[in-house]
Amino acid sequence: MKHITFDRIITVILLLVCIALASVVGYRYLGTGSSSQDPMAMGMEGGPMPSSTQSEAVNVSVVEVTRGVFTKSSTMGAELAGSRDTVSIASTVSGQITELFVSEGDEIALGDPIATIDPSTAGSKYKSQTLTSPLSGTVYELPSYLGQQISSGATLVTLGMTGDLEITASISERFLSTLTEGLQATFTTSAWPEENFTATVASISPQVNTSNRTVDVILTINESDERLKEGMFVKLTLITDQQDNVLVIPSDAITTYLGEPVVYIVEDGAAKRVPVVTGDSDNSQSVVVSGLEGGEQLITAGSVVDGTVVSVIGEAL
Numbered sequence: 001m002k003h004i005t006f007d008r009i010i011t012v013i014l015l016l017v018c019i020a021l022a023s024v025v026g027y028r029y030l031g032t033g034s035s036s037q038d039p040m041a042m043g044m045e046g047g048p049m050p051s052s053t054q055s056e057a058v059n060v061s062v063v064e065v066t067r068g069v070f071t072k073s074s075t076m077g078a079e080l081a082g083s084r085d086t087v088s089i090a091s092t093v094s095g096q097i098t099e100l101f102v103s104e105g106d107e108i109a110l111g112d113p114i115a116t117i118d119p120s121t122a123g124s125k126y127k128s129q130t131l132t133s134p135l136s137g138t139v140y141e142l143p144s145y146l147g148q149q150i151s152s153g154a155t156l157v158t159l160g161m162t163g164d165l166e167i168t169a170s171i172s173e174r175f176l177s178t179l180t181e182g183l184q185a186t187f188t189t190s191a192w193p194e195e196n197f198t199a200t201v202a203s204i205s206p207q208v209n210t211s212n213r214t215v216d217v218i219l220t221i222n223e224s225d226e227r228l229k230e231g232m233f234v235k236l237t238l239i240t241d242q243q244d245n246v247l248v249i250p251s252d253a254i255t256t257y258l259g260e261p262v263v264y265i266v267e268d269g270a271a272k273r274v275p276v277v278t279g280d281s282d283n284s285q286s287v288v289v290s291g292l293e294g295g296e297q298l299i300t301a302g303s304v305v306d307g308t309v310v311s312v313i314g315e316a317l
Contacts, residue, residue, distance in 0.1 A: 060302030072241035078169035095119035170214035271304035
């Protein structure tokens with residue numbers, strides 16, 4: 001009996017020790033968990049101190065909203081051509097062509113020699129005659145040849161009198177409502193793809209091509225340039241619409257909130273969401289009809305929502 005009683009006492013003692021250890025561990029665990037409520041970790045008003053993420057500002061780029069000119073354009077292929085008239089130059093005498101001074105494609109000036117003709121007949125004295133050009137131009141056709149017997153009045157050469165270069169283009173009929181004489185355009189060439197040349201709409205065909213629904217348009221080149229050659233293919237950008245004194249902003253700055261277009265501006269160091277109504281737009285710019293007045297700092301780069309603290313790091317160009 002004594003042995004059984006001793007065992008029971010030992011068991012009770014071990015049980016009490018285990019309970020005591022569990023109490024100590026639980027107290028320490030609960031004490032650690034409650035340390036988050038330590039007064040040093042609280043703000044002045046007894047709430048949690050703000051985290052570093054909450055106090056950091058978001059870097060943004062901005063652009064000032066201003067009034068300017070909005071243009072809408074369309075790009076198409078076109079060709080450089082020369083305005084020209086052709087003139088046939090005839091021989092004034094009959095005889096054999098003993099010299100020929102020109103070839104097809106040659107540029108000749110007034111008074112340049114074209115051919116020498118020997119009108120002599122058998123038994124007569126040799127009396128050759130050199131015929132000269134009565135005008136300047138380009139040799140388009142040369143039906144005569146060296147040694148040919150030619151009669152008076154026969155064509156020696158056909159000259160083309162090339163004027164200033166023009167651009168001929170076929171433009172979709174949907175642009176007819178905005179297409180007017182005097183409209184400005186730019187164009188580039190394959191040889192100088194990074195350089196813009198300028199042109200002006202000079203004439204618009206009164207008819208629409210029913211096969212492809214286009215209108216033929218001729219544009220004059222604003223400034224002559226010796227690099228431009230007749231027959232060149234050009235990439236023509238025609239301004240089909242122009243609006244003056246309107247608020248124009250980058251299209252990328254416009255987003256949506258609850259399905260409506262909005263922009264974000266900087267106000268008192270924070271982002272402010274502003275609903276806007278937009279008008280015409282192209283791939284890069286949009287017209288703002290209402291919502292902005294001008295002078296606002298429009299956020300163009302930086303992930304923000306309404307109320308986000310921001311830091312302006314630069315203005316977009």
